[in-house]
Amino acid sequence: MNKPYSILLYYCYTQIENAEAYRDEHHLLCLELNLLGRIIVSDEGLNGTVSGLKEDCDEYMRRLHADPRFGHTDFKVDPSDVHAFTKLHVRYKPEIVHSGLRHIDPNQRTGVHLSPQEFKELKDKEDVVVLDVRSDYEHSVGRFKNAVTLDIENFREFPDKVDELKEKYKDKKILTYCTGGIKCEKASAFLLEQGFENVYQLHGGIIKYGMEAGGEDFEGKCYVFDNRVAVDVNKVNPTVVSTCHVCGTKSDRMVNCANPVCNLHVPICENCGVELDGACSVECKEHPDKRPYDGTGYYQKEMNGYNPLKGFNRKKKSDVKV
Known part of the structure; x- marks a missing residue:
């Protein structure tokens, strides 16, 4: 259907x-x-x-x-x-993904794009390093088998990790990947700029790899930036790699702590979610500002004064030209 x-x-x-x-x-x-x-x-x-x-x-x-x-x-x-x-x-923002690498134009130079099938065939070679360029909360719930992951809270910290990568892997073939490919465009270009010679990227990211190559050897779930939070991509040999923040059992259920002051974004199993009413700890459960828990652990972001119609000056839809 x-x-x-x-x-x-x-x-x-x-x-x-x-x-x-x-x-x-x-x-x-x-x-x-x-x-x-x-x-x-x-x-x-x-x-x-x-x-x-x-x-x-x-x-x-x-x-x-x-x-x-x-x-x-x-x-x-x-x-x-x-x-x-x-x-x-x-x-409108200065960059389409916040990297601090505004001088890099991926249309001029970037790592070699690999199709999902090409990536699959290369990823386990002895002279290859598979590099996850996503943030820690993303790769904590899912990542490629044997991938090198980075302890970064957001992508703009990636350049700070390159010297460390250079010490270990400069002479290797580097295969970068991310959710949909966008971070790899600048990450792979920056690696080339910093002296790496053999740099590749998974074209279309994890999502396309799941669609076209079955997601083989991607362990756990892929973090996504919508109401689904994390999705399955591996149809060949799926597994769960993340554990509940509270009790330590296997769980890939990503939630935000119901205490908005904490707002910790981690896996919490359904049982602990119910027991702590959506919080990540007893302290957060008892916090006076705790949000009502609806069983999902997903909370809409505040609009922060954002008005989708601001500045349109009553433009008509018929004025749109695309």
Whole structure:
């Protein structure tokens, strides 16, 4: 049975002139097509995860591909029974992924792109190092077998780890990977800039590897940035690698602590979730500001004054040109 909704994960490094104005235009397009999700518009391109009815998502992809700036965008499409988001955020930011490497243009130089099948064939070779460039909370719930992981809270800390990597692996072939490919574009380019000679990246990331290569040897779940939080990708030899923060049993159920002051993002099993009412500890359970627990451990982010219609000056949808 075909599922009525689609979830799109994509990015595109491309020059966007007057990117802040284009943000308004792009937001109106998403409103027209009833899409929900998070999109970053920058002078260096687009980065988005959205959900919507299949026909609306198909039209969104068609319109972007019709624009010469975005014609090479590679969409990862995941069928779904429901929306993966409850709100729409389209924001302008200096970078489409915060790296601090704004001088790097992946369209000029980056690691060799490997298809999922090529990555699968190379990843276990003796002269190869598989490098996870994601944050610690992401690889804690799932990662490739024998991958090198980094103790970083966010991607902008990646450059600080390169000297350490150089000491151990400079003469190796480095195969980088991330969720959808976007972080690898700059990570692999930076490794080349720092003197690494054989640098590759998994094109389309973990998500595409699951779709096209069965996800073999990806252990655990893949962390995603929507209401699903973590998804299965391995259809060949799946396993669970993460443990409950409270009791230590195997669990890949990622949650946020119900105490907003703590907000710790870790695996907590269902039993401990019920016992602690969504908190990560007895102290957090007794905190006066603890949020009501609905069994999911997922809480919508505050809007922080964000108004999706601000600056449109009552523009009509018919004014949109894509």
